[in-house]
Amino acid sequence: MVTSAYPIVVIGAGQAGLQVCDSLRKGGYDGRLILLGDEGVLPYQRPPLSKKFLTGALQAERLAFRPASYYDKIAVELRLDARVTRIDRAAHAVILADGEVIHYSRLALTTGTRVRPLPCPGGELEDVYYVRTLADGERLAARLARATRVVIIGGGFIGLEVAAVARELGLQVVVIEALERLMARAVSPLVSEFYAGLHRQHGVEVKLGRSVHAIRSAAGGVNVELDDGSSHAADCVVAGIGVIPNSELAAACGLACNNGIVVDVGARTSDREIVAAGDCSFHYNGFLAREIRLESVQNAVDQAKVAAASLCGDSASYYQVPWFWSDQYDLKLQMAGVGMPHDASVLRGEVGPAGFSVFYFRAGALVGADSINRPAEHMACRKLLMQGTMLTPAAAADQDFDLLALARS
Amino acid sequence: MPRIIYVDVNGERRECEVAAGLSVMEGAVQHGIAGILAICGGSCACSTCHAYVDEAWLARVGPPDEIEDSTLELALDRRPNSRLTCQIKVSSALDGLIVQVAQNDG
Numbered sequence: 001m002v003t004s005a006y007p008i009v010v011i012g013a014g015q016a017g018l019q020v021c022d023s024l025r026k027g028g029y030d031g032r033l034i035l036l037g038d039e040g041v042l043p044y045q046r047p048p049l050s051k052k053f054l055t056g057a058l059q060a061e062r063l064a065f066r067p068a069s070y071y072d073k074i075a076v077e078l079r080l081d082a083r084v085t086r087i088d089r090a091a092h093a094v095i096l097a098d099g100e101v102i103h104y105s106r107l108a109l110t111t112g113t114r115v116r117p118l119p120c121p122g123g124e125l126e127d128v129y130y131v132r133t134l135a136d137g138e139r140l141a142a143r144l145a146r147a148t149r150v151v152i153i154g155g156g157f158i159g160l161e162v163a164a165v166a167r168e169l170g171l172q173v174v175v176i177e178a179l180e181r182l183m184a185r186a187v188s189p190l191v192s193e194f195y196a197g198l199h200r201q202h203g204v205e206v207k208l209g210r211s212v213h214a215i216r217s218a219a220g221g222v223n224v225e226l227d228d229g230s231s232h233a234a235d236c237v238v239a240g241i242g243v244i245p246n247s248e249l250a251a252a253c254g255l256a257c258n259n260g261i262v263v264d265v266g267a268r269t270s271d272r273e274i275v276a277a278g279d280c281s282f283h284y285n286g287f288l289a290r291e292i293r294l295e296s297v298q299n300a301v302d303q304a305k306v307a308a309a310s311l312c313g314d315s316a317s318y319y320q321v322p323w324f325w326s327d328q329y330d331l332k333l334q335m336a337g338v339g340m341p342h343d344a345s346v347l348r349g350e351v352g353p354a355g356f357s358v359f360y361f362r363a364g365a366l367v368g369a370d371s372i373n374r375p376a377e378h379m380a381c382r383k384l385l386m387q388g389t390m391l392t393p394a395a396a397a398d399q400d401f402d403l404l405a406l407a408r409s
Numbered sequence: 410m411p412r413i414i415y416v417d418v419n420g421e422r423r424e425c426e427v428a429a430g431l432s433v434m435e436g437a438v439q440h441g442i443a444g445i446l447a448i449c450g451g452s453c454a455c456s457t458c459h460a461y462v463d464e465a466w467l468a469r470v471g472p473p474d475e476i477e478d479s480t481l482e483l484a485l486d487r488r489p490n491s492r493l494t495c496q497i498k499v500s501s502a503l504d505g506l507i508v509q510v511a512q513n514d515g
Binding site (some may be wrong): 045047048051062063065066067069070073297298301325327332334373374375376379380404 | 431435438439441448449450452453454456476479480482
């Protein structure tokens with residue numbers, strides 16, 4: 001148990017930050033606990049911002065993880081308009097934008113990421129939208145409600161989820177992806193191709209291997225000029241080209257950073273009184289047996305639990321199967337493990353909107369699976385991966401082979 | 410407003426008013442019911458909002474659909490009356506519903 005006159009301070013009031021607080025209380029820490037956020041709203045879930053929230057079907061209040069009373073209940077001092085400008089490790093202090101100094105005994109950095117801005121001219125135009133914060137989501141939802149044409153730059157999860165919603169709202173949609181296939185970082189070519197087909201069937205114009213040369217203001221909206229000389233008129237543009245970890249505070253105070261705040265398997269930074277967790281962390285992932293930065297709810301939650309344990313002086317190791325999901329139209333894509341890179345993959349079922357899974361193997365061992373409307377197979381794969389249970393490609397491909405029974409055994 | 414009765418993991422029973430249209434999960438979260446974690450925020454992508462529907466209410470609540478049923482498959486301690494509370498929409502027909510929160514902390 002940590003006993004000190006100073007509180008534990010958590011910088012970043014998102015999924016990971018809240019989980020650190022919950023886990024600290026659950027772990028028996030009963031000292032002062034301060035959660036600092038800079039968005040001015042109660043901690044909330046981001047996934048709906050690129051999905052249902054954009055249709056206006058979900059009010060902002062429903063995104064909050066917990067009501068305000070919850071933070072009182074677990075004695076967390078919530079400061080929602082606190083922008084931290086500096087960490088002074090020698091003084092064990094966090095300095096806010098208004099000059100206020102908050103001392104800490106231990107510190108948790110759960111600062112998340114921010115959107116990568118478009119590098120092309122016109123990226124800063126008013127009709128260009130990003131999707132990261134609640135404020136972004138509210139602005140975009142309002143714009144989509146009045147728009148008829150949208151150009152989406154980036155064929156990753158954010159871009160494609162927004163494309164699906166925009167089509168459902170009846171907009172004309174163009175998706176521009178610089179690589180040769182969609183969601184290239186995360187899924188196999190087979191799954192990429194399936195999704196390209198799916199979006200096209202829904203009337204989305206998908207342009208692969210194309211990049212944006214410039215965005216120009218035009219009457220009533222913008223013109224998006226591509227590298228092939230083509231031009232697309234739209235009411236607005238949505239950019240989803242990746243995120244950048246918020247590691248500047250950490251770097252400035254001398255903590256090791258490299259594609260995020262570097263932490264070990266116990267979520268500890270190069271300062272033994274400071275941990276980091278979630279999107280902002282470049283961590284040693286015990287399950288994957290390598291360092292990685294993962295952008296997911298699963299990582300935020302599971303790594304935050306380890307970070308909290310480390311803050312309490314317990315020895316904890318981060319070992320959990322990564323998982324992720326994406327909702328596009330009426331299909332749920334769920335990913336278990338990290339399937340890329342792989343040297344073998346098998347299809348379970350038939351490629352089509354009724355659902356199927358693709359299992360990935362490396363050196364004969366199961367490393368992950370992408371499941372489309374096959375949640376039982378997704379869950380089975382997660383369990384198999386966690387248990388280290390052997391699965392042959394032949395069994396994975398054989399729909400008569402009971403994966404669930406194997407996962408339960 | 411419909412009332413939902415939550416029995417949490419500690420056996421504590423609380424009667425809560427939950428607006429029609431919200432999910433039973435959201436009601437639990439709003440009222441700070443211990444044990445409903447809802448990690449995926451209600452998108453049927455995890456199983457941490459798992460609860461047992463009181464036998465007397467089972468018929469009225471109905472069974473899970475195929476997707477929920479699959480997601481429930483590997484929830485901890487699944488029982489015949491298991492449901493993912495994010496998939497149960499509160500309505501006046503469910504006024505008085507009793508659910509017992511499952512062990513969701515993995």
